Amino acid sequence: EVRLVESGGGLVEPGGSLRLSCVASGFTFSNFAVSWVRQAPGKGLEWISGILSGDGYTYYADSVKGRFTLSRDDSRSTVFLQMDSLRGDDTATYYCAKPVEWFDSSGYTGFDNWGQGTLVTVSS
Amino acid sequence: QSALTQPPSASGSPGQSVTISCTGSSSDVGGYDYVSWYQQYPDKAPKLLIYEVTKRPAGVPDRFSGSKSGNTASLTVSGLQEEDEADYYCSSYAGSNNVFGPGTKVTVL
Numbered sequence: 001e002v003r004l005v006e007s008g009g010g011l012v013e014p015g016g017s018l019r020l021s022c023v024a025s026g027f028t029f030s031n032f033a034v035s036w037v038r039q040a041p042g043k044g045l046e047w048i049s050g051i052l053s054g055d056g057y058t059y060y061a062d063s064v065k066g067r068f069t070l071s072r073d074d075s076r077s078t079v080f081l082q083m084d085s086l087r088g089d090d091t092a093t094y095y096c097a098k099p100v101e102w103f104d105s106s107g108y109t110g111f112d113n114w115g116q117g118t119l120v121t122v123s124s
Numbered sequence: 125q126s127a128l129t130q131p132p133s134a135s136g137s138p139g140q141s142v143t144i145s146c147t148g149s150s151s152d153v154g155g156y157d158y159v160s161w162y163q164q165y166p167d168k169a170p171k172l173l174i175y176e177v178t179k180r181p182a183g184v185p186d187r188f189s190g191s192k193s194g195n196t197a198s199l200t201v202s203g204l205q206e207e208d209e210a211d212y213y214c215s216s217y218a219g220s221n222n223v224f225g226p227g228t229k230v231t232v233l
Binding site for chain 2: 044045046047059061095100106107108109110111112114115116117
């Protein structure tokens with residue numbers, strides 16, 4: 001059974017930083033790209049970042065480019081989302097998601113497995 | 125603001141069919157056969173219902189079907205059941221990344 005478990009969310013002040021983790025199991029993690037998708041309270045879904053397998057090339061939405069950094073540790077089947085310079089509009093539940101196809105860095109082939117999400121609240 | 129357009133709500137009685145549209149442009153929905161649909165219950169993670177326009181993952185009932193014509197993709201839920209009351213999101217490849225629609229709330233009357 002595929003499992004994705006996020007952690008690291010919480011309350012942070014504007015301008016602050018937070019590091020999210022997503023631990024995967026049940027599939028060959030090192031072979032797959034992984035993405036983060038967020039959902040602001042009462043709002044829709046937004047893809048924000050993805051990382052390829054192998055070379056670990058990363059992709060970002062314009063809304064987080066330059067502030068968020070995605071990385072992976074295949075030895076621990078874990079991806080990390082470092083979030084800096086946080087703003088109020090970053091308040092959301094953050095999901096990590098596995099694509100249907102291993103090479104898909106943004107979910108265009110579909111996300112067939114999702115974590116339970118971790119809530120990030122940016123407020124003073 | 126989403127590049128894709130969905131009706132904010134849709135409804136139907138048990139046993140009926142409901143169709144949700146997802147309208148984009150030739151730069152996304154119309155340009156690629158990479159449209160997905162997700163179902164989401166309150167405070168739960170989304171679940172993949174349809175990918176690559178018409179494909180269903182294992183375990184998804186065949187009551188859920190997808191199609192596309194031009195710049196508009198559609199999700200049809202046939203034989204509506206109470207458990208189908210949820211939010212539904214489309215997504216599409218947009219040339220460099222993946223974009224989501226704003227979501228449609230389906231109510232079972």
